[in-house]
Every structure is written in structure tokens, then in C-alpha cells.
Amino acid sequence: MRLPATPAYPWRRRGLAAFGAVALLLAGGLGATVWLDHRNATRAAEDAAGAWAAAMADQAATLLDSLDRLVQGLQWLPPDPVLARAEMERRERAGPAGAGLALASPDGELRLLTPAAARYLASPDLAPLAATIAALPGAPELVMAAPLRSTVGPMLPLLRRLPDGQVGIALLPLRLVEATYARIGLPPGSGLALLDRQGRLLASLPPRPGALGLPLPGLPEAGRVAGPSPWRGALELPAGPAFAVAAALPSLPAIQLATQLESAALAPWARRARWAALLTGLSLLAIGGGAWLLLREAGRRLAGQTAATRRLEGLAQASAEIGLQGELPDMLQRIARLARQAGGAGFATLALQDGMPRRAVLDLAPGTALPEAERARLLALAATPVLATGAAPLALPGDPPGGRLPALALPLQDAEGAPLGLLLLAGPESGRFSADDIATLQPLARLAEIALRNRGLITALRAAVEEAESGRARVEAVLESLDDGFLALDLDWRITYANGAARRLLGDAARPLQDQVLWQRLPDLAAGCALTRLHRVAARAEHADFQAALPGLDRSFRLIAHPAGDGVALYLRPLAEAPASPSRRLQQRRLALAGRMAGRLGADVRGLLAQVAGQAETLDAALRDSAPGLAGIARQILSATQRGTAQWNRLQDMARPYPRPPQPIDLAARLRDVLPVLHRLAGPDLTLTLAAPEGLPQPVLAAAALEDALLGMLGHLAERLPPGGRLALSLEESRQPLPVAGDPGHARPAQVLALRLEGRGPPGWTAPAGPLSGTIEPLSEAGLGAVAGFARRQGGLLRAEPVPPHGPASGWRLALLLPLAPAAPPRPPLAAHVLLVEDEAPLRARMAGQLHELGYAVTAVADGPAAIGTLADGTRPDLLLTDVVLPGGLSGVRLAAELRARQPGLPVLLVSAFTPQPEAGGPAGALPLLAKPVGTAELGARLAALLTPGG
Structure with a gap:
């Protein structure tokens, strides 16, 4: 009984698939080549038309410009009509022939005409010409009227x-x-x-008399065609697309158009x-014929190798199954069965010798019945x-008429050649054992030899495997x-085992x-120092014990x-975290609600202050002239609102997540403004x-950053002074060494503003030794690290x-040493x-x-549509000053x-009363913004900077 037949190699189906793939590749390459060639031909046609358009535009410009100079010269004609006509004839002869x-x-009435x-x-009919003359603009610019039907053709x-006021005509x-x-x-x-x-047609080649003076079909609006760059596109001409x-x-006021028909331009393509x-197509035919011949020959050869492939598959399957047998008899029984199947035999036995109990491992083909005499003969032969x-x-010949089956004996020996047993097969289906059968059965005999040589090792290995599993x-x-x-990780950081606690913490059924x-399952570990520590454990065989927060799991471990x-x-190991009490959660919700209400209240207060200031x-x-007293009260109100707006801006700057951009600051005035806040921070004892x-x-x-730095310095010293101490804040201009390019080792003298904060205790008090007892650069304490960082950024x-x-x-x-700002550029003329x-x-x-x-000069409107309307009416402003929030459907940014x-x-x-923060990369990110109300001096400085070239 043989193994099931291996399916024949499907060469026809795979050959057709390969031919189809080649055909698709060739077709795709042809399509890509044709498309690229078409694109290049199109570009070449457009470039040729562009070259003709540029060349003829220069010639037409020369012709029309010479006529324009003739027309401009008519303003210097003598008053006498006869002399004026003679001068016109002289100028006409100097111009283009035929003009x-x-x-x-x-x-529109014609006063003087040359004979031509x-x-x-x-x-x-000159009525259209007269109407055009009467409608000419007051500005002296050249105008091309509609063509006239003259005695010599279109004119x-x-x-x-x-x-x-007169009109010159060429x-x-x-x-x-x-x-x-x-x-x-x-x-x-x-x-x-x-x-x-x-876009009206004036002259063309080929000539189109019936279309003169009419708009050219398919041409886009004149604004696009008459722009500074050449217009490229497609037109539908009477002869076809072009x-x-x-x-x-x-x-x-003229346009030069060049065209090239697609049929003529793409004919070579x-x-x-x-x-x-x-x-x-010819290549595909040749490839298909060759592939058919080649695959037909391959099919014939593969058909001849089917038997060998079947045997190899059987041996591979046998090797895998034999290794699964735990006991030596079972393993030998499996080898005998595989040998019978691989050799197509009806009988197989494996007899053991060399001091071992002589017993045969038999395997008969299902349904095979041997006579008792033949069975006994084969068993005796196996024990020889x-x-x-x-x-x-x-190979032992048989005698089929006499009932004796042909047999094949394969000896089993150890490494020294001592006999271990015999593998005997009898009764092949083909009537004899061929060379291929013998070559297939020899590896099975070697497997049996290995099993017999290492029977003790196999038993020990089986026991070790069972012990390891236990x-x-x-x-x-x-x-x-x-x-x-607990997680077990291999050298590629893959999880090979996770216990139940780890599955509960990190697991996911899906x-x-x-x-x-x-790192993919816990990406938070790859973002901090945990990555370095775990790699050190793998590379240096060290132990690590540390804490890490894993926001993805909302826990710390x-x-x-x-x-x-x-x-x-x-x-x-999860770290215990005390849950927030109900009262704390209620307080957090109240604080969040208060923050949102404060933000809305801030916008309302700022808007009200802006209205009051206005x-x-x-x-x-x-009232400045009519009622000076009331005007003084108005100025007091204005000053109060400005102070209130400044204080509110300062408070908002300290609370906002995005600071205002840096700007020149009067540091002395700023210090006087925040002095009450500093008094309250220092407390009544200092x-x-x-x-x-x-x-x-x-x-x-940046004003808010400066105040944060000042508060940090004050708080740092105030914590170290006893009651009765004194704090002295001073500001002066001096020359001090500053680091070059951020390198503390290299300094150069620079003009700076030195902001010094000195803290002394009461009389007789001695300051304890500490980090501020001497000169320290850089300062690294937590309380002063942010201040030092602010100083370095400046x-x-x-x-x-x-x-x-003394004292x-x-x-x-x-x-705190701050470099001075460069001198402001001179204000341009307004x-x-x-x-x-x-x-x-x-x-x-x-x-x-x-x-x-x-x-x-000012044009003031109330909304966006009105502003767009002013441009449509001809207004050309030099600068747009607009509120951010506007009615009418258009914001200031849009x-x-x-x-x-x-x-x-x-x-x-x-300008805006709400000072919104533009989104990163948004359209407002490149536009400067001022907070309302805007002082006249600040407004003038910003406008002058924007209108300065390069500003």
C-alpha cells in the first residue's frame, strides 16, 4: 500500500498567471511611456505657442507703442489748422506704413484728419467711434476702440x-x-x-473676418489673461481644440495670443x-509562445519527478512523527510502518540483535494475509x-509461483559496525525493489540505527522533558x-509570558x-529614563528598582x-494612590467653574473698559475748548480706565497659558506699578x-515673564529672612560681563540694566551659611532655576x-542682568x-x-463687506486696521x-478687546495684534513699523 499520490504540478495555471503578469507589466510600461510621451508633447506644444506669443507680443508692442507716440505728439500741434494738418502728415510719414x-x-467730432x-x-458709420471718444476716462491713457469697417478693410x-481735452486718434x-x-x-x-x-479679436492668422471685434470663445476673464504672467490653457477653435x-x-491695452492645434501638435506622438x-503586441506573442513551449517541457519533467517527491514528503512526515514517539518500541514500530509504505511493500519487520531480547517488530499491510509458512520463513530470515x-x-529474489515473496534486507549497525538488528521488507507492488526504493528506504534504516544507538539518551531526554514541564x-x-x-521578556523585548496579575493590569481580550x-504595549516606558534602566539590565546584567508613571494605564508602578x-x-507593583475625597472633588469642580466664569468676566471687563476709555x-x-473743567474730569476717567486696563492685562498675562511676545518695557515704571503686589508678597514682617x-x-x-522672575527672587529671599528684615530693590544702568553665545566660560562686557534685590536681617542678625553665601554661577536651586532660565533666554x-x-x-x-534693547529705528513720514x-x-x-x-488719510467702515466694497470702488489703502470680531459674516482675519x-x-x-490666542500655524499667526483700547503713541509706532520698507 503506497502513500496518497501528491497532486500534479499545476503548470498550466501558473504559466497562464505568469504570462498575464508579464502582459500586465508590458501594458503598464507601455501606458506609462505613452502617457509621459503625451505629456512631453503637450508641454512642447505649449512651449512653442508660448515662444510665438512672446515673440509676436514684442513686435505688436513695438508697433502699437510707435502709434501711441504719434498720438501723444499731437498735443504739440500749432494752432493754425493748415500747419497742424501738415505737421500731422509729417508725423504720419514717420510712423508705421499705412497708419x-x-x-x-x-x-467725438473729428476736427483734423490726414488724407490717409x-x-x-x-x-x-462713425457713431460708435464718437460714443467711445465721449466715454474716454479723464486720465491720459491709451484706449483701443472696437474695429471699424473702413474703405480698406478693418481698421x-x-x-x-x-x-x-482733445482726443488723438491713430x-x-x-x-x-x-x-x-x-x-x-x-x-x-x-x-x-x-x-x-x-478679449475681443482684432487680427488673426488664419484670418477670421466674421469674428473681428467679438469676444474670443473659451477665453477666461480678461483679468486672468491680462495678468503679468502668460496665460496657458486650451481653446476650442473652428478647426478643433488647440x-x-x-x-x-x-x-x-492689448493681448497677443498664440495657438497650436492639438491634432497637429500630437500627430508625431x-x-x-x-x-x-x-x-x-508582437513581444507578447513571442513571449507567450516561448513560455508555452517551456512550460510544456517542464510539465513533462515534473511528471517524472512525482514519485520522488512523494517519497521525500513521506520521509519528512516520518521524521516529524518519529520524534513524537516517547517509547523505543513505539518509535521502531513507526519506522517499520513508514518503511513498508515508502517501499510499497506488503510486509515489514524490524528484528533486534546484539544481546537484546530477540523479538520482531512486525507491520503488515492492512488486509494482507500471509500463509503461515511464508510468515515463519520471513521471521527466520529477519533473525539471520x-x-x-x-x-x-x-535484495533477495522470490518465487511467486512457489509462494515465496521477494525481500530486501537493510542491516542496522552501530558506529563500530557491530550489528544491532535488521529491517526486512517483502512483497513490493511492482514485483521487485528498485534503486529508487532502496535510496528512499536507507534514510529510514539510519533513523532506526540512531534510535537503537541512543535508546538510553532518548529515555533520559524524555524524563528530562517531563521534569522540565513539571x-x-x-x-x-x-x-x-x-x-x-510579572512579565518575561526575550532579547527582542517581546513578552513571552505574563502572569494573571499582569494580564489584569495590561491585558486586553482582543x-x-x-x-x-x-515598548509598543507600554509606550510610556520608552519616553523616560525607564528605557535606559531596562536596557542596562539586559546589557550589563544589573538589577533595577525604580518608579515610573504610566499615563496610558492611569497608574504609577x-x-x-x-x-x-x-x-x-x-x-x-502598582503604587497605592489615595483617592480624592468628595469635598476635594467638589472644590476642584468649583475652581474649574470659577476659572471659566473669570475668563468670561475678564472679556466683559476688558470690553467695558475699552468703551469707557473711548x-x-x-x-x-x-469739551477741551468749551468746558475745560469737564474735559479734565474726562481725562481723569481716561487715566483711571487706562490704569485699570493695564492692571487687568498684567493679571491676565500672569494667568494666561501663552505669554505675550517680548516688547520694549519701561522697567522703572513697571517696577513702580507692581510694588504694591511685592509689598503684599513680602508680608508685614519685612x-x-x-x-x-x-x-x-x-x-x-515679556512683561509677564519678568514679573514671574521678580516674584521668584523676592519669594526666595523673603523665606530666608527673619521678622524685621529689610528688602531693597534697585535698578541701574551699568556695564557688566555677559556670557558669549550662552557659554559661561567666555564673557564680554555689555551695557545692561542691573536689577538687584538685597535682603538683610534686623540689626545684629547673622545670615547662616548656605547656597547664597557667595557668588554662585550658575544658580541651580529649584526656587531660582526658572529665574536663571529667564535670564539666559534674554x-x-x-x-x-x-x-x-557696611551695615x-x-x-x-x-x-538680574538684562541686556539693553537696540535703538528704535527712525519713524518714517506718515x-x-x-x-x-x-x-x-x-x-x-x-x-x-x-x-x-x-x-x-482714513477711510472708516463698519464691517467686512463694506471694506471690500471700498476696494471695488477704486480705493487702494496702504494699510488695513481692523477689529478681529466683526459683523457681516467676515472676521478680521478672513x-x-x-x-x-x-x-x-x-x-x-x-485690534481686539479680547486678545485671543491664534492657533499654531493658523492664518492669524502671521498678523500683528494690538489690544483695545490703543493709545495714540503705541498705535503710531506700530503703524510706522508696518509701513516702513521691510517692516
Whole structure:
């Protein structure tokens, strides 16, 4: 009985699949090549049209510019009509051949004509020309009127209003332009056309008489075509679709258009595509025929190897199954069965010798019945010592008529050649044992030899495996009983085992822990020092015991890691966290609610202060002359609101998550403003004095960061002074060494503002030795680390200085050295137009008055649509000053984007009473922002900076 037949190799199906893959690759390569060739041909056609458009635009510009100069020269004609006509004829002869000149009154009546112009205008209807002349703008600019039907064909009038109000006219026969086009020799399928700025056809090649003066179909709006860059696109011409390029004539109201028909431009590409498709088809036919012949031969050869493949599969399966047998008899029985199946035999036996109990391991084919005499003969033959001592397999012939089966004896020997047994097979289906059968059965004989040689080792190995399994079960039982989570990790940091506690802490029914990488399952461990410590455990065989917070699990753990042979053993012990009490949770909710209410209240208070300041400034301006006393009260109200706004801004800066950008600060005035807050921070037991002269230079700082640093210095010294101590805050300009490029080892003298805070105890008190007892650079205490960081960011330095020896008490001194800001650039002259957009009428009037006071021209509107309307009416502002929150559906940021699309490069300044924080990378991130109410001086400085070139 043989093994089941292995399925035949499906060469036809796989061959067809391979041919299909090759066909797809060739088709894809052909498609990509054809597409790239089509794109290159299209670009070449567009480039050719662009080159023709640029060349003819230069020629047309030269022609029209010469006519424009003739028209401009008509303003210097002599008063006498005869002399004026003669001068016009002279100028006409100096201009392009065929052109005519005429002079018309402002209402369109022709006053003077040269003979050529009179001949041209003898018959046509001049009413449209008169209407065009009457509608000319007052500015002296060249205008191209609609073509006229003259006596010599279409005629193009060029009009320009002269300084005395009259209109100069130059008449250009369009046949001259078309003749110029015809002389250059365009390639087949190409065309040229001259258009005015409204897209109307003036001249073309090939000629299109019926379309003169009409808009060219398919051309986009004139604004896109007449822009500074050439327009490229597609047009539908009478001869078919065409590539088109339009170039505006510089400073002239005309457009030069060049076209090339797609059929003519892509004809070479179409020929190449057809040849490529033909060659690809022939290649596929050749490849298909060769593949069919090759695979047919391969199929014949593979059919011949099916038997050998079947035997190899059987041996591979046998090797796997034999290793699963735990006992030696079972293993030998399995080898005998496999030998019978591999050799196609009806009988197999494996007899053991060399001092072992002589017993045969029999295996008969199912349903095989041997006569008792033949069975006894085969068993006696298997126990023959002579056959077991042979060096090679021995084939024993049989006698089928006499009932004797052919047999094959394979001796089994140890490493020294001593006999171990004999593997005997009889009765093959083919009638004899072939060389292939013998080659297949020999590896099975070697397996039997190995099993017999190592029978003691196999038994010991089986016992060791059972003991290891028992020990593993005991270890897992211990680990499962732990309350701590346990993870076993291999050298690739994959989880090979997780106990029940670890599965409860980290597990997920949809994602088992086994085979997961530790850093993917717990990414928080890869973000801190835990990564370094665990790698040190694996690399140096060290132990680690540390704590780590895992936000992904919302817990903190104590991690204990030990080296474990080819990996790491990791224990996870959750740290107990006291739950928040109900009263604390209630307090947290109240604080969150109070924070939100404070934010809304802050916006309302700021808006109210802005309205009060605006009304007070308006009253001051209105009553300054008529009621000086009331005007003084208005100024007091304005001053109070400004102080309140400043204090509110300072409080908001200290609470906001994003600080204001650095700006020049009057440090002395700032210190005087925050002195009451510093008094309260120092407490009633300490005395605080301030010495800050006026007129000091202004450093560039973030005000909130400066106040945080000042509070940190004050709190640090106040904690170390006993009751009755004194704190002295001083500010002075001096020259001090500062680090170069942040390197404390290299310093250079610099002009700085030195902010010193000195703390002394009461008389007779001696300061204890500590970190502030001498000069320390850098300062690393937790209380002063943030202050030192602020100083470094400003390019300055924080240091501790020794207290001067004079005085009855000792103490400490901290010095914050801040570099001075560079001198402000000179203010540019204010001669600009500002577009002001503010929805609140009183504030709009106040800001307009401020702008007038600063010397600006102002256009003030209430919302975004009105601002866009001013640009549509012809207004061209130099700067946009707008509120952020506006009615009408447009915010200040969106309005700025709309106006910049119409007027690129327009400077923008935003104002707002709410000082919102723009999103990172958002459209408002690049726009400067001022908080309302805005002082006149601050507004003037910001506007001057924005209007300065490069500002």
C-alpha cells in the first residue's frame, strides 16, 4: 500500500498567471511611456505657442507703442489748422506704413484728419467711434476702440485724451498686422491673434473676418489673461481644440495670443504610440509562445519527478512523527510502518540483535494475509545474523509461483559496525525493489540505527522533558499566585509570558500580551529614563528598582527588573494612590467653574473698559475748548480706565497659558506699578524699598515673564529672612560681563540694566551659611532655576553677589542682568491711507481721530463687506486696521485674506478687546495684534513699523 499520490504540478495555471503578469507589466510600461510621451508633447506644444506669443507680443508692442507716440505728439500741434494738418502728415510719414492720424473734440467730432485718415473714414458709420471718444476716462491713457469697417478693410482706432481735452486718434489697418503674421511662416496647425484687454479679436492668422471685434470663445476673464504672467490653457477653435498661450503687452491695452492645434501638435506622438502598441503586441506573442513551449517541457519533467517527491514528503512526515514517539518500541514500530509504505511493500519487520531480547517488530499491510509458512520463513530470515552483518542492503529474489515473496534486507549497525538488528521488507507492488526504493528506504534504516544507538539518551531526554514541564508548571503556579504583575521578556523585548496579575493590569481580550513588544504595549516606558534602566539590565546584567508613571494605564508602578538568561524578568507593583475625597472633588469642580466664569468676566471687563476709555477720550476732545473743567474730569476717567486696563492685562498675562511676545518695557515704571503686589508678597514682617530712576533705556522683555522672575527672587529671599528684615530693590544702568553665545566660560562686557534685590536681617542678625553665601554661577536651586532660565533666554545672567560689608546686619543679594534693547529705528513720514474697520461707532470715531492726529488719510467702515466694497470702488489703502470680531459674516482675519487676494502685500494690523490666542500655524499667526483700547503713541509706532520698507 503506497502513500496518497501528491497532486500534479499545476503548470498550466501558473504559466497562464505568469504570462498575464508579464502582459500586465508590458501594458503598464507601455501606458506609462505613452502617457509621459503625451505629456512631453503637450508641454512642447505649449512651449512653442508660448515662444510665438512672446515673440509676436514684442513686435505688436513695438508697433502699437510707435502709434501711441504719434498720438501723444499731437498735443504739440500749432494752432493754425493748415500747419497742424501738415505737421500731422509729417508725423504720419514717420510712423508705421499705412497708419493714419486724426484729432477729435471731447464730444467725438473729428476736427483734423490726414488724407490717409480721411480716406479710411470716408464711408463707415462713425457713431460708435464718437460714443467711445465721449466715454474716454479723464486720465491720459491709451484706449483701443472696437474695429471699424473702413474703405480698406478693418481698421483699429487707438485713442488717447490729450492734456487740452482733445482726443488723438491713430488708425491702424489690421491687414498690416495680419500681413506681418503671414510673413513669419508659422508651422502647420499654428495661429496668432491680437486681442484687446476685453478679449475681443482684432487680427488673426488664419484670418477670421466674421469674428473681428467679438469676444474670443473659451477665453477666461480678461483679468486672468491680462495678468503679468502668460496665460496657458486650451481653446476650442473652428478647426478643433488647440493649445493656447496669451501674453499681455507691457503698458498697452492689448493681448497677443498664440495657438497650436492639438491634432497637429500630437500627430508625431500618435504615430509613436501606434508603433509602440504594435511592438508590444508582437513581444507578447513571442513571449507567450516561448513560455508555452517551456512550460510544456517542464510539465513533462515534473511528471517524472512525482514519485520522488512523494517519497521525500513521506520521509519528512516520518521524521516529524518519529520524534513524537516517547517509547523505543513505539518509535521502531513507526519506522517499520513508514518503511513498508515508502517501499510499497506488503510486509515489514524490524528484528533486534546484539544481546537484546530477540523479538520482531512486525507491520503488515492492512488486509494482507500471509500463509503461515511464508510468515515463519520471513521471521527466520529477519533473525539471520549473516544478513545483519552485511555492509549494504541485500535484495533477495522470490518465487511467486512457489509462494515465496521477494525481500530486501537493510542491516542496522552501530558506529563500530557491530550489528544491532535488521529491517526486512517483502512483497513490493511492482514485483521487485528498485534503486529508487532502496535510496528512499536507507534514510529510514539510519533513523532506526540512531534510535537503537541512543535508546538510553532518548529515555533520559524524555524524563528530562517531563521534569522540565513539571518544573515550569510549578513556576507558573507560583507566578500566578503573585499579586504583582510579572512579565518575561526575550532579547527582542517581546513578552513571552505574563502572569494573571499582569494580564489584569495590561491585558486586553482582543490583544493578548504574548508576542507583543514591551515598548509598543507600554509606550510610556520608552519616553523616560525607564528605557535606559531596562536596557542596562539586559546589557550589563544589573538589577533595577525604580518608579515610573504610566499615563496610558492611569497608574504609577514600582518596576523591579532582573536579568533572566536570554531576557529580562520584570515585576510591576502598582503604587497605592489615595483617592480624592468628595469635598476635594467638589472644590476642584468649583475652581474649574470659577476659572471659566473669570475668563468670561475678564472679556466683559476688558470690553467695558475699552468703551469707557473711548467715551472719555471723545468727551475730552469735544469739551477741551468749551468746558475745560469737564474735559479734565474726562481725562481723569481716561487715566483711571487706562490704569485699570493695564492692571487687568498684567493679571491676565500672569494667568494666561501663552505669554505675550517680548516688547520694549519701561522697567522703572513697571517696577513702580507692581510694588504694591511685592509689598503684599513680602508680608508685614519685612520692609521693602525701591530705588529706580526714570529715563533708563528699555530692554526687550515679556512683561509677564519678568514679573514671574521678580516674584521668584523676592519669594526666595523673603523665606530666608527673619521678622524685621529689610528688602531693597534697585535698578541701574551699568556695564557688566555677559556670557558669549550662552557659554559661561567666555564673557564680554555689555551695557545692561542691573536689577538687584538685597535682603538683610534686623540689626545684629547673622545670615547662616548656605547656597547664597557667595557668588554662585550658575544658580541651580529649584526656587531660582526658572529665574536663571529667564535670564539666559534674554541673553542675560542671574547671579548671587556678596553683600557689601557696611551695615549692622548681614544677608544676601541677587542680581538680574538684562541686556539693553537696540535703538528704535527712525519713524518714517506718515503720508499713507489707512482703511479702518470697526463695528462700534464711538470707538470707530475715536480711532479715526487718532489716525487723523497721526497724519494718516482714513477711510472708516463698519464691517467686512463694506471694506471690500471700498476696494471695488477704486480705493487702494496702504494699510488695513481692523477689529478681529466683526459683523457681516467676515472676521478680521478672513477680511485680511480677502483684501490681500485683491491687493497682494497689503500690511494688516488687528485690534481686539479680547486678545485671543491664534492657533499654531493658523492664518492669524502671521498678523500683528494690538489690544483695545490703543493709545495714540503705541498705535503710531506700530503703524510706522508696518509701513516702513521691510517692516
